[in-house]
Amino acid sequence: MSLPIKFGVSTWLFTSPFQTSSIEELFPKIAEMGFDAVEIAVEDPALIDGEAVKSALQKYNLKAIVCGAFGPIRDLTNDDPAIHQICFKYIEECLDLCVMWDTGFFAGPMYSAVGKARMLPPAKRKAEWDLAVTNLRRVCDMAQRRGLEIALEPLNRFESDLVNTASDVIRLVNDIDHPSAKVILDGFHMGIEEPNVEDAIKLVGDKLIHLQVAENYRGAPGTGQTNWDAYRRGLEAINYKGTVSIESFTPNNQELAEAVCIWYPLALSQENFAIEGLNFLKQWAQ
Template sequence: MTGTASSPSRTDERIVEALPIGVNTFVWHSPITDETLHTTLEKIASWGYEGVEIATENLADWDPDRARQTLDSLGLRGVVGGVFGPGRELTCAAPGVIEETQGYVRGAIDLAARVGAPLVIGPMYTSVGRTWRMSPDERRTAITTLRESYRPLVDHAASRSVRLAIEPLNRYETSLLTTAEQVMDAIDPLPREVIGVNLDSYHMNIEEGDLGAAFDVVGDRLLHMQVCGNDRGAPGDDHIDWPAVRSGLERVGYRGMLGFESFTADNASIATAASIWRSFAPSQDDLARRALENLQRWRRPWNLG
């Protein structure tokens, strides 16, 4: 990653440590299991990763107490990734489906609290890949229902000292929330101390007309940042305007994780869901190490002045 912004002033006392770099378990596994999670945590820590996004397809896939012990022993930070597969809907669905999905999100919040993670992240609104046309009135109704679905989840998250970070996806994966502006509109009436935004460079590259402006729209409600190349490969080996991403993060005073998210083509279900038709490196380990190498060169202390 070249062309980064100029170095901050050494006299600025608000410079903080470099942002921690994490990686999503989807790079290797779908779904994650208790054993593969611990093997993965040990591996990424040995390479120099400082955090992990635990993609949680099913609430019983991994033991949060054991995971917390491993994270603590390795000095890793963690966030829980909400996975919205078929049938998980918080709007535009039957009441029973919405209630069941709320139960899943509550469970993810409880996992986060037990593992010591501050966030549940992801596209928490409708199932990934579900798209349909909406009139302006239908969209307003969908967003109203979504807000009502969020309210008890926000209360539950607040009671567990966990925050929710809602991720906009690209137009091929959803027709509901595809931009920073749309997510901000959906969550605007809800408590800013509990619910915010999870941006992802892959989706931003498709949907945002101006990467920098998207950060300005979100501001301090940006709770999590996922980074990968425009092709889902390693960030920095692609055409995304990384200086604009960096400047945007600095401008809004972002203090969270940089989470590298990609997927494996070796798993049929996840390859189809994420449209991963080819490998981005000789192995998934090589891909994760390349992403880490690029991100370590790119980051430096952030100027929050």
């Protein structure tokens, strides 16, 4: 039986930052490749004309998925409340784009800044966890008022010291205790942190509203060591009906490539990466 899923691809595979001028370059290409959705990485909302994106989504028959970027000034566990306010404002802008683009959720590791990986005393770790819970409950209220959910993403140990595993993110969701708190899983991070991908997916269960995939080395799906049978068993077990998106990064933007430690091209071209990955995923889902 085929998996009842759609397929998407992240704008990060091709460009950074995504901006209005990216639309006519990317959207027709993504649609022609055969993707159902474009996962829009919103690094700076000021660079994006929301109405122009909305028109292009309709023109090319693509669904939008919205993911956030969380650096040092967007850190809900920072000691400085002023940093929290900057992050809340950014999240609010992203949520408004979700409404405009008819996207049901906003996704990302919004509990903390990416790259905070430290050995903390237990008391400090608990204080940051509690602060994340408190601030994310407020984010959930913001989302709920717009009829939206948030999808919280665990990151590998080199990118976060707070939420690394499916077990971590479910504990976070349970502590937030809000109907808008849900989960996104990313196969690259799971490949580092999870002993068993199938069990991780089953643990998250119906809280899983989005899945990002790439190979163990962040290359095109189907070209590496990933246990795709385990993914399939997990998704079948939870009756997942959402989107599976290819997320990797272009090596052609130096700042982005350095941030994600991609020092060499992972495919002949980013277009080949996307096409090869999508062809594999469509066969895998049959």
